[in-house]
Amino acid sequence: MINKKILMLFLLISAEPCYSQSAFREGQGMWLMFFNRTQLTEKWSIHSEIQDRAYDLSHKNEQLLIRAGMNYHLKKNLWLTGGYGYIESYSLAGDQLPTVSEHRVWQQGLYYHNLGRLFIEHRGRLEQRFVGDNYRDRVRYRLMINIPLNKSSMQANTVFISTYNEIFYHLEKNPYDRNRFYTAVGYQFNKAVNLQTGWLAQDFNGKTKGYLQLALFANLFLDGS
Structure with missing residues (x-):
């Protein structure tokens, strides 16, 4: 079991040196994010989020993302979700209107499980994207690990x-779109409620850029749980 934990951590953390040097050459952006899950019943909950993304630390607008969806909890650790998102992207020139x-x-x-103190989430997502006058299908996969430090x-x-x-x-x-670490x-x-602050490296169009991130997760439990 310990070998599996070490391998999984290595696969994730070893990605960081590949990104860090080139990411800083491209300058630093910033993402401010808010996430909410409102639990309605044992089986149903609502997902909502808003992300304000900036090209640099002066907060020059890069993108505004608003996303919502309905979760169905097949099991405690297995959820299915369908939803809608609206995204505005802005030019680097600093125009006030979205391009x-x-x-x-x-x-x-979403599938959750743990290996000892490693709390692991697998997320697979399909997207039907209506971008301006174009239509594109996209598939995403994310492996995330949370590791509590002062608790079990x-x-x-x-x-x-x-x-x-x-x-x-x-x-x-040409299927590859991007990668995020x-x-x-x-x-x-x-x-x-939890609060996170960290750093994201995004590889896109042959360049890697780093983004400072601040994320607030604030949930509501209307089912009395």
């Missing part, structure tokens, strides 16, 4: 490390 608007329909599956599990008052790698492919002749430190205040 491209995208409407996105998406479906995903992800519970109230837990300091943790979060890391993931996600790869994107279009269903086209993320690492962060977070604090789980209680069952509903």
Whole structure:
């Protein structure tokens, strides 16, 4: 079992040196993110998020992403989701109006499990993207690991490390779209709220750029759980 843990951590963390040097050459962007899951019943919950993405630390607009979906909990550790996203992208010149608007329909599956103190999430996502006048299909896979540092599990008052790698492919002749590697430190205040700050390296169009990230996760439990 310990060998599996070491291998999984190595596969994720070893990606970082491949990105870090080239990412800093491209400058640093910033993502501010808010995520919410509202639990309606034992089987149903609503996902919502907003992400404000900037080209640089002065917060020059790069992209605004708003996404929502409905989760169906097949099991405690297996969820299916369908939803919609709206994305505005802005030019590097700093124009106030978006240069491209995208409407996105998406479906995903989430599977959670743990190996000792490693809390692992597998996420597969399909996207139907209406980008301006174009249509594109995309598939994504993300492997994420959360590691509590001062507790044995992800519970109230837990300091943790979060890391993931996600790869994107279009269903086209040249399928590769991008890859993201993320690492962060977070604090789980209680069952509903955690805050994370970290760094993401995104490989896209032959270049890798780094983004500082701040993410707030704040959930609601209307089912009384």
